[in-house]
Amino acid sequence: MSVEVDTSTRTPSAPAAEAVTMAKALNRALRDSLAEDDTVLIFGEDVGRLGGVFRVTEGLRAEFGSTRVWDSPLAESGIIGTAIGMAMNGMRPVVEMQFDAYAYPAFEQIVSHVAKMRNRTKGRVALPITIRIPYAGDIGGVEHHSDSSEAYWTSTPGLTVVTPSNPADAYALLRESIASDDPVVFMEPKSRYWMKETVSLPVATGPMHRAQVLREGTDATLLAYGPTVRTALDSAEAGAEHGLSVEVIDLRTLSPFDDETVSASVRKTSRAAIIHEAARFGGYGAEVAARLTERNFTHLSAPILRITGFDVPYPSPKLEEYFLPTVERVLDALESWDWEL
Amino acid sequence: MSVEVDTSTRTPSAPAAEAVTMAKALNRALRDSLAEDDTVLIFGEDVGRLGGVFRVTEGLRAEFGSTRVWDSPLAESGIIGTAIGMAMNGMRPVVEMQFDAYAYPAFEQIVSHVAKMRNRTKGRVALPITIRIPYAGDIGGVEHHSDSSEAYWTSTPGLTVVTPSNPADAYALLRESIASDDPVVFMEPKSRYWMKETVSLPVATGPMHRAQVLREGTDATLLAYGPTVRTALDSAEAGAEHGLSVEVIDLRTLSPFDDETVSASVRKTSRAAIIHEAARFGGYGAEVAARLTERNFTHLSAPILRITGFDVPYPSPKLEEYFLPTVERVLDALESWDWEL
Amino acid sequence: MTIDVPTTGRSLPQLQPISFIDADGRLTDTPTAGLRIPGDRTLTGLYRQMVFVRRFEAQVTHLTRQGRLATYPSAAGQEAAEVGATTALAPGDWLFPTYRDSAALLTRGVPVGEILAAFRGDWHCGFDPNEYHTSPAATPLATQTLHATGFAMAAKLKGADAATLTFLGDGASSEGDAHEAFNFASVWQTPTVFVLQNNQYAISTPLREQTNATMLADRAAGYGMPGLRVDGNDVAAVFAAVTAALERGRNGDGPTLIECLTYRMESHTNSDDPTKYREAEEVEHWRQFDPIDRLEKYLRSTGAVDDAGIEEIAAAAEALAESVRDAMNREAEIDPLELFAHVYAQPRTDLAEQQQVLEAELAAAGRA
Amino acid sequence: MTIDVPTTGRSLPQLQPISFIDADGRLTDTPTAGLRIPGDRTLTGLYRQMVFVRRFEAQVTHLTRQGRLATYPSAAGQEAAEVGATTALAPGDWLFPTYRDSAALLTRGVPVGEILAAFRGDWHCGFDPNEYHTSPAATPLATQTLHATGFAMAAKLKGADAATLTFLGDGASSEGDAHEAFNFASVWQTPTVFVLQNNQYAISTPLREQTNATMLADRAAGYGMPGLRVDGNDVAAVFAAVTAALERGRNGDGPTLIECLTYRMESHTNSDDPTKYREAEEVEHWRQFDPIDRLEKYLRSTGAVDDAGIEEIAAAAEALAESVRDAMNREAEIDPLELFAHVYAQPRTDLAEQQQVLEAELAAAGRA
């Protein structure tokens, strides 16, 4: 099942539609940003000659030269820390953390500086940095290559956290993130890098921070982002076979949360579940469940469910299938609700 | 108002009760652990000669010598990383991160190794490390000296997260943490370091992972931990003046969560709020609200409320009072509930 | 085995700290690695600024003891490093200071009230970094060394003439970020000068428990970067070394590490108790190396200053101290709602809602 | 200025890598910093193990291409560093390896199936660290250097005779953790040997974009620690240098940094494409420095091995390769419920509940 996104109205000059992967869409977004704005710089581990281990920066060094796109020494705190200095000097650095567990050495720079510089200086120093982080699992990666670290970033005031689930959004959200004057943690779902969609790039970019209803329904709302959007759509399809009309929302931006779109859906359906790969305890789903309940308590006929990875470290490849939230797990959750259909 | 904890039954050899601060109780716990177990080691920034910037390790280097208690070079990743190696070699290191924002340079070592070593090795390598982190604000500290970082640790599977609110608990929980074969992030509420309680140390230690009902009530439950326990107790007292019977629970252990104790209370009162200093979005309160709602939905007559710091970086000293959850903010929340008394 | 690596200038710094003026105010005969002593006019300016800085530190420490500031880390004793290094900067260069470097901010022209706003608890950074070409003072140790490197890299990419200077302490040199900054700066050949103020202590931790190296300047060789050790209490040496290093940077020759040997004469901050970890004699020992005394002696010996000049400077320093008292006597207007104003460029509904909560609380308390 | 600091042995390593046997199998006349060439019996053992390791790497790489392993980073070309360093360890010493060091694990006696469990995706670490005195192979770069330092510190505190050895790469040397480990080890004078395998690349990033230093061994001076640069493809040099460094450590003389100059002959892992960032000629160039060829020539020249001996070793290596195939043909039994078994020592209700969810799912799918 492929995600159908209506791109017809978003296309400015109607370039030819073609099947592009998310990796390619991201690559195109970087290319177009580099071409339009001289202050955009790309550096990090292996993003130059190699084009990144996921090939997202492929060809950019060749096209823009090694003063716009280059390989840095291997040190994540160094990458974020120098990006901060460049941003203070008028640049818009776009940096890659090779895998999300490898953003952790940069944690202090991200949390204590990237997130706080604007506030510290009463808005006088903006840090328009985009931190690209390939995240989540389902790629058969060895330890530390499949973390879902979004909760660390979403619980940090000052950061904007974005994650696309399909190529068109990947393009639009990355362009918007780079153009944003706020620092953005841009999380790329690794398992979706090679997902193809027929789309005419460039798509027009829209306002940031909006969730998107991908499928309408009336019985329950499934909330998902990044890698689990596909799971949600598949589950809605399977639910339909059981007579359930399930609405699916792709959150797209995790921080801030688009209450308007999501609460409207939840008030309509009265039941919702959030699906993510990360462990449940203290995961992003906790915020989603808590705030939806705060805002829609009397409209709910069941608690907001969290369908997530287990509260264990991300497992080795052979155990991934048991860890990751599956369509079956979603359907079990749907069934657990007390249906009075 | 001082916290009354019944210590009579917990005292083994009934030493004389005296007024001790939390800092002193922690100091005594460290002392007793060092005396009882040769493998206990204390090192970190300024924990030796100076006795720590909060004097929690005062006198320990003099008593146990510089091979048990010593000053390390100034590098938090180095401190945690070497503690890991020592633990692999049979030691029980107790290390201090001087302020919680200064645990961030050690984030990778904590999240990728401390939390995961046991699982990685199928239980063959345990890391009985206690990471002491002074946290939270209300001490007039300059930037980076008042963070509440608990959500980062509680959302990491593999870590146990503990925080005392009073001297007796400080003693007992620290002893238990050091004795635990699991790594423990031990969060010490800075604003409570000088709080005194009349207590006979050593108090007996109990099983870990239990919350404690500090005040019984029937109308609503206030959940708190560390620095906000005092706020909760004061609010309950103020609530009583308005005719509300408010139960107060000190969570004590944040991960795991003591569902038994807390759910029993929430089912009784049908209304609950969690109070913490950290920002709301993605804060620990989200987990509390989400899980209590999942488990007690039909027993709730209102959503679980979160009474927290705002979603902004921790402010400078002169703005602390506006940021921190106050008794007034708690009372406003209590009032917001639809009371049919 | 053939590996192409540059081998020029591969050496460790001289053991003897570079110094022009000794503790008695006389010219030394220490080798000075090609550096030349600044002229009397420059030295007189440096002297004047050191006197200002010392008076400033004393005044602020005093006000802090009175409870007018939440906390204060004084650089008393380190005036030569603070003033010598900062004065070497061109206006277009950028400074990346730490919490210890209020003296550098003062030298950079930041108004005293704006310097002290952070320590008084008004706001995290009280001045406009763009106006003074000076980054907010960093508290998380060594993090600013990477900002200085990145800023310099951007300057280099733009073809701008700006260099950057960052201070770090002996303690901070142990943090991973310091290493990463040295390495990035040297690989990228950025115009960055790392001024390592080795004041012998990181709070209570003495140098010998911080490093086993002969000197911290020895680190530089491991990055293919020049390293210098200077007498950090000789402002002439500091000024000359930093001026040359900035010049090197602007010429495209990359970064330099300069270790300034000095001593923290005061406690770490007002809440510290140094009697727990160091002897009074040690502090006394260092008084003989005082940076101001020796320069005064030297300038008197060359005739550059006389009693009248010294008095005029002292009087100006008094006026500065008074302006500090004045600034700290005026309470700053801080609007609690500013809590929400600067977190994001793009407004957020959550923050607007929370601002309403605070507005209601303020109204209820009769404060708004 | 009087600062008490040790000044003994303050120097940079010799430019010429320490080497006993050159690429043609002849004795070199390079100065060897007092090290002596190991005897023929030792060298023959090292030769044998290098042949095993090479066959092992080739076999595993082959199986990975066939899809039997999820990923594999081969150390082909680095056999001398892997084997020379690891063989120098006493059984009671501890090894702290990285993902690149399966060859070291093999040399340490870890069964092939247990080495490969992680790369096959069975479990993160397939062996019992306590049994082989070997830490799980670390993937987060340079983190293990601190573990090795801490372990050695504990050994020192206990008065135990154990030393530790940790491998790190040229890329990993740029991480903050490497710096912190060098510093902690030297301040604490722990018995730790840092073996830096400089194989010229960190994935695609060449050495010259990783460091501007003449050599990475130059880092050592900045920590007051001895640094050596050895020809990492001369197993005699690696073995002699590491043996001496371990001895130093055990004698209480602290850590040593040993840079082994070598080359990664294969791609970074099977999913890498090195044609994007290096020329085939460069790889060819390095073939002439092959660590096995030269030792074979040398041992033939001394008469320590002959055709028969070489054949016997090759045959044993074939048997090893077969055991690898066998091990990879046997599917490991992995119980999905083990997901929950090892996270905590103290059981948790949440995990018990979640285990029930998985049990129910398995039952529903007819799998349990």
Ligand SMILES: Cc1ncc(C[n+]2csc(CCOP(=O)(O)OP(=O)(O)O)c2C)c(N)n1
């Ligand atoms: C990352 C980090 N860890 C710990 C601290 C707490 N701290 C503040 S100053 C200090 C000592 C710093 O010593 P040094 O770098 O020598 O500078 P000095 O204070 O002597 O100027 C410490 C440990 C901090 N600010 N940041």
Ligand SMILES: Cc1ncc(C[n+]2csc(CCOP(=O)(O)OP(=O)(O)O)c2C)c(N)n1
């Ligand atoms: C902290 C961290 N950042 C990034 C990575 C991703 N990564 C794995 S291997 C590697 C290159 C390492 O190069 P080097 O240290 O030279 O070792 P080699 O692979 O050459 O043996 C990178 C960037 C990682 N594993 N850990």
Ligand SMILES: [Mg+2]
């Ligand atoms: Mg210092």
Ligand SMILES: [Mg+2]
């Ligand atoms: Mg390498």
